[in-house]
Amino acid sequence: MNIRRVTNEERLSTAFPLQAYAFEASPKRPEQAEDFRRVLPYAAANRTLVVTEGDETVAVASAIPMRQNLRGVVLPMAGVAGVTTHPLARRHGHVRALLHQLLDEMRDEGHPVSALYPFRASFYERFGYVGLPRARTVTLSPAGLAPLLRADLPGELTWERTGTGYAAHRAFTERCLAERHGFAILPETRAVWLRDEDDRWLVTARRDGATVGVLTYRIDDHDGELVGGPLLAADPYARALLLQFLARHVDQVARVSLQVAADELPELWLTDLDVHVEARIAGPGSPAPMARLLSLDALAGLPAGPARVRVELTGDRWLAGTHLLDGATGHLELVEDVSSAAAPTATLTAAGLSALAYGVLDPAEVDVRGLGRVPADAAAELRRLFPRRLPYLHAEF
Ligand SMILES: CC(C)(COP(=O)(O)OP(=O)(O)OC[C@H]1O[C@@H](n2cnc3c(N)ncnc32)[C@H](O)[C@@H]1OP(=O)(O)O)[C@@H](O)C(=O)NCCC(=O)NCCS
Incomplete structure (x- = not known):
């Protein structure tokens, strides 16, 4: 070939x-x-x-x-x-x-890590990838956000097209990359598509001169839908400022839709909020993302709970061998000589280890899903080493 x-x-x-x-x-x-x-x-x-x-x-x-x-x-x-x-x-x-x-x-x-959007998850599971949560689509009427119109919130908004606002938007995604588990961003050469297409509005929340939230959107018609992209906000004040902006579209659009991370709970944003939250995974057109570790270098130094476990990696081209994972210092160390170490042992596929590193599955779920064999004593250690955390990939590609 x-x-x-x-x-x-x-x-x-x-x-x-x-x-x-x-x-x-x-x-x-x-x-x-x-x-x-x-x-x-x-x-x-x-x-x-x-x-x-x-x-x-x-x-x-x-x-x-x-x-x-x-x-x-x-x-x-x-x-x-x-x-x-x-x-x-x-x-x-x-x-x-x-x-x-x-x-x-x-x-x-x-x-040392890789991600993709699969046409079929099982195809890529055989290449060691494991599913990550899909972003949720939130749909609501701007009328439901009316209580926010009276709120006195710190900060101010700017409103422009993505063509002029690109640099500030990009800088805020860099901040999210530094702060948020799972968050991924495209290289600059590809990210500037947002600027060059210039086909969306950008509303930016700022406080004390710094960007604290961004939302891109377009409006499909009068009395139609305001179609939002990812709602990115540094804190609840920034999020509320962006939602307050959407509330001002009450007599202009019938619906607002937004993308939010899987750990966002829009039903708790306001009392009496009539809201629909959906993650639909279907066929090649509506996939949940997947990710994997390509190298154990990705694990060294990650924050970890105090635990020790031996992992035997199986069935993969890139992750192999037996390794002792030690979290005694609060940071994960990979110990080369595992022969004499007393620690429970788990056998993991690349997808199984990736699921734990990304925090998407509990060790018992890894066992149930057939992504490894995880006895109860090893599961207890792995649970402390890799506490469950929900990643938010954000980037689409
Ligand atoms: C899906 C696609 C990329 C696979 O390419 P391909 O060259 O036919 O794949 P390969 O022959 O290398 O197959 C690799 C393995 O996956 C299996 N496989 C191939 N297509 C598959 C499918 N659609 N569903 C499940 N398994 C599939 C093969 O049987 C093979 O398994 P094996 O190693 O046990 O024999 C190709 O069929 C395609 O272009 N489809 C349309 C576009 C698309 O869906 N792209 C993917 C976007 S992420």
């Missing part, structure tokens, strides 16, 4: 046509090839590998160099995207080979 990395310019004739076939309406009119050139700069930082047969590209996979917060530590992350095979070449092992090489290369270049 001939696998090679393509240059940015080569994407136009190799990766993009195949990805457009898989992920967009088609066939395209010839002039729509112009769209490929328009989006080319945003792909510049990506690593794209293709499988070729003669002159023809038969499969493609890309990795976006991103960054992600894992339990307070910001790590380089490989965001896998645009994975597809020519319809006549499917089920020949092309994507398996591509993903192996792509993740080998990203790992060797120092990306």
Whole structure:
């Protein structure tokens, strides 16, 4: 199998046509090839590998160099995207080979974690990925937010298009990256799409000169819907300031929708709030994200409870061997010589260990889900080492 990395310019004739076939309406009119050139700069930082047969590209996979917060530590992350095979070449092992090489290369270049949005979770579970929570969509009437109109809140709002507000928005996502477990952001070359498309409004909450909250949105029609993106706020005052802004649209739109992290509870925002909160996971069009550790380097130094456990890693290309995980100092240490250590033992797949590191599953759930064998004594230790925490990936790619 001939696998090679393509240059940015080569994407136009190799990766993009195949990805457009898989992920967009088609066939395209010839002039729509112009769209490929328009989006080319945003792909510049990506690593794209293709499988070729003669002159023809038969499969493609890309990795976006991103960054992600894992339990307070910001790590380089490989965001896998645009994975597809020519319809006549499917089920020949092309994507398996591509993903192996792509993740080998990203790992060797120092990306110890990876995330993606799967077309089918079970396909990527076999590559060691585990499900993360999907962001919730909150739908409400602006009338329900009326009590906030009377609230005297610290700070002020600015309102502009994303084209002019991009830099402040980007800076706030950098702050969220530093502070929030699971949060991931795109490289600058790709993130500027938000600025260049300039097709959304941006409302920004500021306090004492600093940005404390952002929301992008568009309005689909008069008496229609205000369609919001992720509601990012540093604290409840900032969130309330943004919701107060939405309340002022009461005679303009019938509905407001917003994206929030899975640990947000909109039903507690206000008394008598009529609100619908939904996370619908369905088919390739509405996936929950997945993530995995690509290297145990991701674990070293993470905050951890006082516990010790031996883990035997099984069935994975990138995570293998037996390791002692020790949280005695309050930070996770990986001890090389495990032979003499007295500690309970768990056997984990890459997805099982990733589930614990990301805080999405309890050790008993890892056992129940078949992502490892976790006896009760090892589960108790793992529970202290990796307390459950809900990650919020945020970035879409
Ligand atoms: C899904 C897709 C990317 C798989 O590519 P491929 O080159 O056919 O995959 P491979 O032949 O390398 O298959 C790898 C393994 O996954 C299995 N597999 C392939 N397609 C699968 C599917 N749709 N569902 C479940 N398993 C699948 C294969 O049987 C194989 O298993 P094995 O190793 O036990 O034999 C390809 O069919 C495709 O392009 N689909 C349309 C676009 C798409 O959905 N892209 C994914 C976006 S994230």
